[in-house]
Amino acid sequence: MSTLGKPANIFWHECAVGRHERQKLLQQKGCVVWITGLSGSGKSTLACSVGRQLHNRGNLSYVLDGDNLRHGLNKDLGFKAEDRAENIRRVGEVAKLFADAGLICIASLISPYRRDRDACRALLPDHFIEVFMNMPLEVCEQRDSKGLYKLAREGKIKGFTGIDDPYEPPLNCEIEIRQMDGVCPAPSIMAGQVVTYLEDKGFLHE
Numbered sequence: 001m002s003t004l005g006k007p008a009n010i011f012w013h014e015c016a017v018g019r020h021e022r023q024k025l026l027q028q029k030g031c032v033v034w035i036t037g038l039s040g041s042g043k044s045t046l047a048c049s050v051g052r053q054l055h056n057r058g059n060l061s062y063v064l065d066g067d068n069l070r071h072g073l074n075k076d077l078g079f080k081a082e083d084r085a086e087n088i089r090r091v092g093e094v095a096k097l098f099a100d101a102g103l104i105c106i107a108s109l110i111s112p113y114r115r116d117r118d119a120c121r122a123l124l125p126d127h128f129i130e131v132f133m134n135m136p137l138e139v140c141e142q143r144d145s146k147g148l149y150k151l152a153r154e155g156k157i158k159g160f161t162g163i164d165d166p167y168e169p170p171l172n173c174e175i176e177i178r179q180m181d182g183v184c185p186a187p188s189i190m191a192g193q194v195v196t197y198l199e200d201k202g203f204l205h206e
């Protein structure tokens with residue numbers, strides 16, 4: 001693991017084409033939209049909807065979804081706290097590369113621990129937009145689109161976030177998505193909120 005600090009005898013090689021040139025080519029500013037929340041809170045749905053809206057308006061984005069990455073890059077990791085921390089660390093580093101490439105990188109992971117999310121934010125000061133899917137556990141559990149809450153309640157999955165493993169809500173997120181009058185906004189409305197934020201902050205133009 002590369003948590004040992006600065007590696008010895010390794011030097012940084014600067015390339016001829018830099019981030020600013022890539023951003024000019026793409027006519028946008030690279031950044032990371034980090035979506036956090038309980039399983040079933042709508043992270044993947046929001047990520048895909050934001051990706052679609054950005055694509056439709058001519059902005060290049062890429063979704064890094066926790067579930068999908070656990071099929072490849074992170075297939076060696078489980079759900080113990082240290083595995084989740086390593087999962088988030090890796091995705092934070094990959095997201096930073098995507099942002100450096102000039103893309104709007106949309107990362108959707110439970111990312112339950114504040115410290116891990118804050119470490120990703122520290123990799124990209126001013127280019128990290130944390131989106132909190134603030135959906136009540138009861139809503140997520142009622143949806144139970146993968147049947148995992150049922151298994152967790154039956155004790156067949158141990159350490160399930162929100163049931164017998166903690167979720168630490170953000171204290172300083174840029175965007176919070178929550179129910180209004182007990183109703184969850186439609187995905188296109190939630191995505192519009194994120195895209196409007198990106199537009200207002202100048203990420204969608206160079």
Ligand SMILES: Nc1ncnc2c1ncn2[C@@H]1O[C@H](COP(=O)(O)OS(=O)(=O)O)[C@@H](OP(=O)(O)O)[C@H]1O
Nearest residue numbers: 039040066067079084087109110111112159160161
């Ligand atoms: N124990 C436990 N706790 C939470 N989630 C579990 C667990 N076991 C499997 N799953 C499934 O894994 C998906 C979450 O993966 P992530 O990489 O986003 O998790 S984490 O950020 O490392 O906590 C999560 O997907 P989402 O529902 O999309 O969040 C679950 O389907």
Ligand SMILES: Nc1ncnc2c1ncn2[C@@H]1O[C@H](COP(=O)(O)OP(=O)(O)O)[C@@H](O)[C@H]1O
Nearest residue numbers: 039040041042043044045143145184185186187
């Ligand atoms: N805004 C929404 N309104 C109603 N249902 C939603 C909304 N967003 C997501 N869902 C539904 O909730 C379930 C979980 O969504 P998903 O995006 O897979 O969540 P997560 O990635 O956080 O696990 C899915 O069945 C999805 O269709």
